[in-house]
Amino acid sequence: MPWYVDITARVGAMLIFLILTVLALVWLERKFAGRIQMRLGPMRTGYQGLLQSLADAVKLLLKEDLRPANADRWAFQMAPFVVFVPIFLIFVTIPFSRELVIRNLDMGLFYIIAVSGLSIVGIVMAGWGSDNKYALLGAVRSAAQMISYELPLVLALLGIAMQASSLNLVTIVEQQRFLPNLFMQPLGFTLFMVAALAELHRSPFDIPVAESEVVGGPFIEYSGIRWGIFYLSEYVNLVAVAALASLVFLGGWEWPLLPPAAWFLVKTFALIMVIMWVRATLPRLRIDQLMDFAWKILLPLAFVNIFIVGLYRLYQWPTWTVSLISLAMAIVAAATVYHFPGGERR
Amino acid sequence: MQRQLDTVDMTLNMGPQHPSTHGVFRMVLTVDGERIVAVEPYIGYLHRGIEKLSETLNYRQVITLMDRADYLANFNNELTYVMAVEKLMRIEVPERAEYIRVILCELNRIASHLMFYGAMGSDAGVFGTAFMYAFQAREKIVAAFESVSGARMMHNFFRVGGVRDDLPRDFGPIMARLIPQLRQSIEDCHNLLGHNEVFIARSKGIGTIGPQEAIDYGLSGPALRACGVAEDLRRSDPYSIYPKLDFRIPVGKDGDCYDRYLLRVEEMRQSLYMVEQALEIIPPGPVMAQVPKVLKPPPGEVYVRTENPRGDLGIYLVSQGGDKPYRVKVRAPSFCNLMALEHLLRDCYIADCVMVLGSLDIVLGEVDR
Numbered sequence: 001m002p003w004y005v006d007i008t009a010r011v012g013a014m015l016i017f018l019i020l021t022v023l024a025l026v027w028l029e030r031k032f033a034g035r036i037q038m039r040l041g042p043m044r045t046g047y048q049g050l051l052q053s054l055a056d057a058v059k060l061l062l063k064e065d066l067r068p069a070n071a072d073r074w075a076f077q078m079a080p081f082v083v084f085v086p087i088f089l090i091f092v093t094i095p096f097s098r099e100l101v102i103r104n105l106d107m108g109l110f111y112i113i114a115v116s117g118l119s120i121v122g123i124v125m126a127g128w129g130s131d132n133k134y135a136l137l138g139a140v141r142s143a144a145q146m147i148s149y150e151l152p153l154v155l156a157l158l159g160i161a162m163q164a165s166s167l168n169l170v171t172i173v174e175q176q177r178f179l180p181n182l183f184m185q186p187l188g189f190t191l192f193m194v195a196a197l198a199e200l201h202r203s204p205f206d207i208p209v210a211e212s213e214v215v216g217g218p219f220i221e222y223s224g225i226r227w228g229i230f231y232l233s234e235y236v237n238l239v240a241v242a243a244l245a246s247l248v249f250l251g252g253w254e255w256p257l258l259p260p261a262a263w264f265l266v267k268t269f270a271l272i273m274v275i276m277w278v279r280a281t282l283p284r285l286r287i288d289q290l291m292d293f294a295w296k297i298l299l300p301l302a303f304v305n306i307f308i309v310g311l312y313r314l315y316q317w318p319t320w321t322v323s324l325i326s327l328a329m330a331i332v333a334a335a336t337v338y339h340f341p342g343g344e345r346r
Numbered sequence: 347m348q349r350q351l352d353t354v355d356m357t358l359n360m361g362p363q364h365p366s367t368h369g370v371f372r373m374v375l376t377v378d379g380e381r382i383v384a385v386e387p388y389i390g391y392l393h394r395g396i397e398k399l400s401e402t403l404n405y406r407q408v409i410t411l412m413d414r415a416d417y418l419a420n421f422n423n424e425l426t427y428v429m430a431v432e433k434l435m436r437i438e439v440p441e442r443a444e445y446i447r448v449i450l451c452e453l454n455r456i457a458s459h460l461m462f463y464g465a466m467g468s469d470a471g472v473f474g475t476a477f478m479y480a481f482q483a484r485e486k487i488v489a490a491f492e493s494v495s496g497a498r499m500m501h502n503f504f505r506v507g508g509v510r511d512d513l514p515r516d517f518g519p520i521m522a523r524l525i526p527q528l529r530q531s532i533e534d535c536h537n538l539l540g541h542n543e544v545f546i547a548r549s550k551g552i553g554t555i556g557p558q559e560a561i562d563y564g565l566s567g568p569a570l571r572a573c574g575v576a577e578d579l580r581r582s583d584p585y586s587i588y589p590k591l592d593f594r595i596p597v598g599k600d601g602d603c604y605d606r607y608l609l610r611v612e613e614m615r616q617s618l619y620m621v622e623q624a625l626e627i628i629p630p631g632p633v634m635a636q637v638p639k640v641l642k643p644p645p646g647e648v649y650v651r652t653e654n655p656r657g658d659l660g661i662y663l664v665s666q667g668g669d670k671p672y673r674v675k676v677r678a679p680s681f682c683n684l685m686a687l688e689h690l691l692r693d694c695y696i697a698d699c700v701m702v703l704g705s706l707d708i709v710l711g712e713v714d715r
Contacts, residue, residue: 037478133358137696141380203473204544212366212469213697281538283545284471286697287380 010102014091022235026053029276036280060231063224068131071221075129080222080229082122087233089115090240095170097253097260108169109161112244113154116199119233120146123208123218126230130221138217141287142201142208148294149198149205155302156192159185159309160248173252180251183323187305187330189249191298193271196241198290201234203279207287242271301333355383358696362391366469366700369710373687375699382699385691387684392714400674405431405506405641408674413500415676416712418461419655421447421454421491423712424504427674429585430650430663431506434643437635443508444587445628450494450503452617452624456528457487458655459610459617462707463535466607469704470548476539483531490520506641508634521625528618536611549603553690553702556601563686566679567657568613569706572598572605579653590627591620603705610707642669656680656707676715680708 027042027050034041042049067076093108095101105111120143127139160181164172172181182189198205209217219230246252246267253260285293305326312322361372370391376384396415400408412423425447432439460480467476488498493514495501503510514520539545555565557573570577578595580588596612598605643665651660657679664673683706690702 033473033475037475038482039478133356137358137380203471206471207697210471210697212471212700215365279473280475282472283467283539283542283548284697285544286548286695288695289547 007102011092014102015088018088018091018236018239019232021239022232023053023057025235025238025272026056026231028273032273032276033280036277057228060228061225065224065226066221068221070131072129072131075125076221077129077226079122079126079129079218080226080233082125083119084122084229084233084236086115086118086122087237087240090244091236093169094240094243094247095173095252096264098170098174100261101170104168104170107167109157109167109172109248112240113157116237116240117146117150119237126222127218130218132221134214134216135218135220138208138210138214138220141214142218144287145198145201145205145208145290145294148291149195149298152191152294152298152302153195153199155299155306156188156195157248159188159302159305162306162309162313169247169252173247173254176251177254179319180249182249182251184319185249185305185309185326186323187301187308187326187333189245190330190333191302191305192245192249193274195294195298196245197275197278198294200237200241200275202238202275204282204285205290206279206284207290210284212284238272238275239268242268242275245271297333301329304329353378360699361388366465367703368465368708371703371708371710371713373699373703375696377696380695380697382691382694382696385688385699387687389681389684389710389713392710394715396715397674397676400671402670404669405643405671408671409504410500410502413502414711415678415715416654416656416659416680416709417499418458418709419454420499420501421450421504422458422652422654423659424501425451425586426650426652426654426659426661427663428504428506429652430648430661431641431643433648433650434646434663434665435506435637435641437507437637439508439635440632441587441629442512442631443633443635445624446509446513446633447504448587448591449621449624449628450491452620453487453490455617455655456532456614457484457491458707459614460484460487460531460535462610462655462704463539463607465707466701466704467539469700470539470545472539476535479531479535479538483528483535486524486527486531490517490524493517493520505634505637507637508632512633518625521621525618525622529615532611532614532618540608540611546604548697549607549701549705551600552603552694552698553705554600554602555686555690559689560601560686563689564682565657565686566682567654568606568609569657569683569686571596572609573601574599579651579658583651585650585652587624591623593617593620603701606705606707640669642667651677654679656709656712657683676712678712678715680706680710680712681715684708684713 031041042052045051045055090112092102093105093111095104123142124139127135160172161167163184164175166172201209209219219227222230246264250267253264255263308322308325311317355376355378358375358377360375361367362370372388372391374386374388375382396411400411409424409427412427413420416423460483464477464480491501492498494517495503555573557575560570560573560575574597576595576597581595593616596609596616598609645665645667647664649660649662651658659679660677662675663671666672691699694702
């Protein structure tokens with residue numbers, strides 16, 4: 001098989017997988033949030049509303065693609081794709097199992113971090129191009145938030161890379177055969193998940209798209225399929241982050257009994273459900289509290305995390321000491337956070 | 347030398363089609379980044395001319411308009427109006443009718459505060475959960491209202507001289523079911539938001555106002571009591587059967603959004619307690635006084651005020667003898683509470699502005715009338 005046929009087939013399969021996953025996830029989120037809110041969620045379209053997201057997707061495809069008269073045409077129309085492509089590119093190197101991967105890169109982790117930082121450009125384009133003050137406000141919030149939270153996110157992943165001495169995701173997973181990194185670095189996992197929530201614009205960090213303040217933020221002027229692509233990228237990003245977390249912290253496919261890819265998907269979806277649960281429960285932070293939180297709490301903790309892992313690597317401590325220190329730090333962090341936002345007043 | 351960066355304030359138009367302005371309220375915010383520099387409220391998008399319309403309807407028909415002024419506290423609004431006409435005509439209301447009125451009004455207060463709770467949760471950014479919790483509880487109250495008046499919201503149930511009908515026969519069992527459910531719902535709701543660290547961070551110390559300033563601005567109701575002023579017309583200017591009921595007037599301390607929230611939660615508990623007491627001692631008897639077929643109050647003027655869920659609702663009624671009022675002036679608590687908005691929003695962030703507005707619990711139907 002020539003290489004281009006091979007790669008096209010792999011990318012195509014991934015695209016189809018992602019679109020189907022997103023359709024399922026939209027349904028899942030609506031059902032899950034519905035149950036949390038003591039209602040049923042979609043029930044009418046198909047059994048238990050299973051076809052609801054398909055119907056919504058068709059509706060979005062058929063809707064008029066509106067563009068505000070004063071919008072910056074190129075920025076406005078390109079933005080959804082600029083957001084979607086980098087997020088999709090993350091999946092190029094995410095291994096579902098040892099063999100099931102489009103292209104396993106030796107610098108996989110580094111590549112993912114580099115690529116995922118790009119989608120902010122698209123959001124700023126959307127905010128600027130829409131010629132709408134709410135969109136602009138949302139885009140500026142989004143830029144500030146994503147840049148701030150990129151740091152703890154990357155530093156949390158750095159701890160993993162240091163421990164595994166590798167940036168290759170397959171290697172990182174295989175090293176967790178006996179002990180997932182979650183138990184080695186609970187602090188790192190916590191930092192990663194919190195920062196990931198902010199990266200995803202998910203509650204309680206959904207400030208850039210806050211429905212009750214900036215009414216959808218950068219996406220306010222979009223309709224039809226362009227809005228649909230934003231929506232798609234939001235969920236693909238959710239899958240990407242959960243997949244990454246399940247690979248580097250939960251040990252990916254390396255568990256017995258089930259087939260490898262199944263374990264990977266189970267772990268990924270479990271994390272996604274946790275993120276949905278958080279969304280349905282927590283109110284939203286304010287932008288200044290968010291920034292304080294990133295720079296004053298998450299970032300120092302991330303440095304502490306790296307420091308612990310560094311000591312461990314340097315002196316070859318037994319594993320349990322690192323776990324203990326990290327767990328203690330995670331608890332200290334939780335206590336700090338618990339007293340943090342209420343304590344500080346401007 | 348450091349060069350000063352030249353920045354320009356941005357004007358941000360919030361509303362009337364903004365999801366968290368609680369209707370069709372409009373604020374023109376001048377913002378410096380995320381900070382609010384100035385705020386200019388605009389009202390009148392829901393003006394239906396209720397006061398003027400009242401002059402063209404006879405005394406009984408006006409009740410329907412009062413339902414629609416504050417559409418979240420229909421019974422409370424009806425009560426104020428019928429009390430005004432009764433005072434003008436010197437009609438004694440049968441005791442059972444008074445009890446029925448108070449039971450319904452207090453239930454309506456709970457329903458209204460639940461609505462506040464849900465809206466406040468949404469404003470704070472909970473993805474619908476607070477709203478659904480509140481609405482499930484409110485739905486039960488509304489269903490009970492339906493069994494009494496036949497309508498879920500626009501009841502047209504209170505009459506000059508009493509109430510339209512007696513309570514339905516199964517009202518006792520309905521309430522016996524409803525009250526424990528409501529008590530549980532209120533606690534559930536409070537546990538969801540009231541102890542939430544993020545919610546507290548968002549609402550504590552936001553939109554603060556001191557007691558003296560609050561009085562100067564003419565605040566009333568929960569917004570005033572949250573500043574520590576124990577002013578409640580049910581106690582300070584008692585009407586109906588409130589002197590016979592035992593209840594506590596909760597007061598706040600700091601006058602911020604969180605206090606206004608806590609206060610309303612406590613008021614719900616107190617209202618529930620009042621409903622329980624009233625149900626226990628409700629006497630049998632007629633529910634309607636002897637009133638003439640056509641209501642023609644003697645010439646004169648009255649001012650009646652009651653404690654609405656949102657504050658001090660006053661109705662100034664002028665009669666010149668005919669079967670239609672000469673003037674019906676409504677002192678709407680939402681409208682008066684809104685006066686303090688500019689003060690409350692001083693130095694706030696855009697996100698706070700939504701919280702402050704939510705904590706004032708305005709109803710645009712009443713602001714614009």
